[in-house]
Amino acid sequence: xxxxxxxxxxxxxxxxxxxxxxxxxxxxxxxxxxxxxxxxxxxxxxxxxxxxxxxxxxxxxxxxxxxxxxxxxxxxxxxxxxxxxxxxxxxxxxxxxxxxxxxxxxxxxxxxxxxxxxxxxxxxxxxxxxxxxxxxxxxxxxxxx
Numbered sequence: 001x002x003x004x005x006x007x008x009x010x011x012x013x014x015x016x017x018x019x020x021x022x023x024x025x026x027x028x029x030x031x032x033x034x035x036x037x038x039x040x041x042x043x044x045x046x047x048x049x050x051x052x053x054x055x056x057x058x059x060x061x062x063x064x065x066x067x068x069x070x071x072x073x074x075x076x077x078x079x080x081x082x083x084x085x086x087x088x089x090x091x092x093x094x095x096x097x098x099x100x101x102x103x104x105x106x107x108x109x110x111x112x113x114x115x116x117x118x119x120x121x122x123x124x125x126x127x128x129x130x131x132x133x134x135x136x137x138x139x140x141x142x143x144x145x
Contacts, residue, residue, distance in 0.1 A: 066084040067076050071091065079087075
């Protein structure tokens, strides 16, 4: 009979190994995808044995070139259509991730500010007008949605 701790360790190792195999397969697929993109960029005249169908451009002619200006530069490059939209999609993904990070940051900081305001119970500190009379800010209720 196997010790329960040993059995748990064995199950954890199997899970890790399965995950590692999936990572290796994914990395292999990335390398293959890069090879295909680089072959298209080089404009190799070799006949394709397998015709790829891109979900965005379908079975678009890989030899058709598109002018693309890279971010942060004034240089245009003539690249295959598939490469152009792939670059644009990746840039869009990065922009989406960046905007989500910023939205999370804004939400987090807004909550912190709201909590501080809720603890104070008032919006704006008590102030004095030049004439010497004291003015208090209105009560504020927070509703975050």
